[in-house]
Amino acid sequence: MDAKSLPAAGRKAAIRTPGNVLPLLLLAVLLAFPLADPDDYLLRLATNIFYFGALGCAWNLIGGFGGQLSLAHASLFALGAYPTGLLLINLGVTPLLGGLVGIGAAVLGALAIGYPTFRLRGPYFALGTLAFNEITRILLLYFRDYTRGPLGLIVPFKGNNPLNLQFSTAEPYYYLGLAILLLGVYAGYRVSKSRMGYYLAAIRGDQDAAESIGIDLTTTKLKALVLSAALTGLVGAFYTVYIAYIDPESVASIDLSIKIVLIAIIGGTGTVWGPVLGATILIPLTEVSNAMFGSGKAGASLILYAVLLIVIVLFSPRGLILWLERPYRVLLARIAGKG
């Protein structure tokens, strides 16, 4: 897209190279970061950014590209997390298999929300996702014989075992998180360049117009939601083993759904890199706010989220990546000019 807007065809190829090189350079820095022997806190912070960035990318597939506001992504995350945790704890099943069950559960959940609500115009999908999120949380609390209800699941550490995705150091989790984030970015990139991506953009712009040119609204939205749910379930599965503790309030509450939405919105919905930027801003900001006001239930970080949400929606609804786009292009052009 950026190459197209430039006049001279000859400069195209030259500009495209730094456009590819810069993300690769960033990736190289991220890959090398643990080699600099940073302390565990920084590694964990980076890992959290990766996981939440991936969640933002997953939400972005339906919420950003398709413009369908989902508040159910916490429950989809929980549907990925709980089967993985339960299978690992009770039957010793590797999260690599348990995660597949979790992804399946998240996909089924997505179909249960999407099928009844995507046929309708208006705010029904958003309302349906809100209801689904509550149903999941209520059921997780209710079936305490299986889920341990409000006590939550504790994943015991069974020693350094790559098959169980359990490691005694922080570095492997870091690389695992980075891999999942890359998968999320790649999914966004592929969708944005695909036929489905253009369909979704049309739906986001004007559903009636999209339908009138022959786009099957329900199927397109359902596909995007399923893809989004599968990725969310995968993150839920891996995150469970990483964090080693899940409970309904932390993984299936509306607060987590809002956090995921916020990550995508701060960065910029419907863009490939928006959720990555959003997580890079929001997760450290949450850490700072927790450090300043305490991470207890006094809700300081939630007030921060709320204010950010209101400010972004009113003053920069397309996200902060918009502000970076022009400097980034100038930078690319300058590199190309020198080279």
Added chain:
Amino acid sequence: MKTLSPQSRNSRRQVTQGMDLTPFAQAVVNGLLMGGLYALVAVGLTIIFGTMNVVNFAHGEFVMLGMFATYWLHSFTGLDPLVLIFAVMPLMFIFGALVQRSLIQRVVSDPHETQILLTLGISVLLMNGALLLWGPEPRAVPTPYAFAALSFGAVRIPLPRLIAFLVALLLAALLWAFLTRTDLGRALRATSENPDWAVLMGIDPVKMYVLAFGIGIALAAAAGTLMTPFFNTFPRAGVFFGMIAFVVVVLGGMGNILGAVLGALVIGVTESLTGQFVALDLSMFGVFVLFLLVLIFKPTGIIGGGRLY
């Protein structure tokens, strides 16, 4: 323990006689009484949606603010919530009007997604602001009639809930009279049906939006006031009512006031019966299943949406 004795007597009788309908009748009565409060919250939500097509995700938090306003006014003046409702409603009307004019008005012509995100932000801000200011502990507003009850055979009707039910329906009826019998109400309805034509009739839609939002918030807060004699006041108290109101409004047809009242009674009874005969923890589950069924089979609601009366 003494207050529980009628209930335990009922359940013992159920065991001995088998066919006793008392638990069922009691559950229906409890559900209808709650339904009255749901109606008031939902009517406020539906008038906002019906007029400016905005889904207010912060609605439950205005119920909570109504409860806190009542709690604080009560602790300063010692007056009964039924008296304080005359202070809480105007106060919350003004607060709602300010929120509309300063924040909501900016997104009135934006897509639903934008509006929902904004009101969601307001919701989280109000809830956690209350948490920061007043702490999480539940607070009670004591009234002399808190434990009084009427008895019809074995069925027991708690007096504060009956009062709340009757006042809620009275307020809904007053709103209906306002919309159908006064010029201002007609102007509001005209705006809800077609804002562009309303302008041609000399109506300022922005004023109508402010009015509708203020009324909706005042009604939500009134519901909060009415429930203080029997529900504790705390920052998350409104979450449940906000969610219930969405279900009710979809069930009744979005923007339909009569539908909201009927839908609220249906939801109240559904919740109560699920709680009584399935499991208390699953009462909300029954409500949400009903919600999803409505979305699948009758998304326009039991009456049909779109009309503001």
